Amino acid sequence: MNADHDRLEAELADMRPVDPSPALRERLSRQLEPGQLVHWTRGRRLLLGVGLAAAASVLVALLTGRNQPTAPIPGSKIGPLPRVAAVSPSPPTLFAYEQALNESEESFVALLDQHEPDYAANATSFETVTVSSLFFNDLSGDR
């Protein structure tokens, strides 16, 4: 009886159960090693290429555009903008005026007098020029 069982056991053990499919192994890989299985499909490569190209062109545009002087647009009628009056480098602050007033009325007046001529001498009147005003002036033939 035992010999029969042994023979049968040996015969059964000799039979190999069907192997799991490669698809099962791949599914397990995805679940157990999620970070390691990256499929570089054609679509992903294309997306990566497009992304890199876009980033490179933005970088090139930034680098080349930064050092170029702003050239006037040919044919445009915008003239050179008037120079803004250079005001005294450091006009007195409100705190300075308050301090002077606390000291004495004379100090306050002296501070006012000290800076008033600067404004008068340096300030020049200028016309505010905008693109839209130029456009309308051009249309009406004012210029």
Added chain:
Amino acid sequence: MATDAGAWHSWLDEHGPSLLLFARQWVASRADAEDIVQEAFVRFWRSRHQAREPAAYLYRCVKNCALECLRAGQRRGRRENALAQAEAQTSEPLFTMELERDERRRLVEAALGQLPAEQREVVVLKIWGALSFAQIAETLEVSANTAASRYRYALAKLREQLTRETIP
């Protein structure tokens, strides 16, 4: 943990075929059995450190998943299940064998199919899973003596069945 990342491959290499065979005790279709093995294997792998007997725990995971799958499948009609099972049994073999032994394979598969489920699972675990009776006892939550006696009964039935089929 670097070695751990690929260690599951050797577990699958060693136990994959018998896990699949074990799962097919409950679902006839190979695709369904693979789904069960996948689910069970992931469960096993993530909690294997808690298991006293990892191999036994792995097979137990498969059985639990298979039973869950069966319960979920009860919504389908019995007739539909029976038809699918019959179709799967005829089209998808359980074992890989050379062509000249194909007839014998059919006989063995048919004989296994006629065993009571509790005896069949012991045979699968002992012969193809290479588990000890102690491990089988752990897997099936029975005593080792019960596992051993089920195995003896199963072999006796198989021998009888195969002898009857071979000698008409």
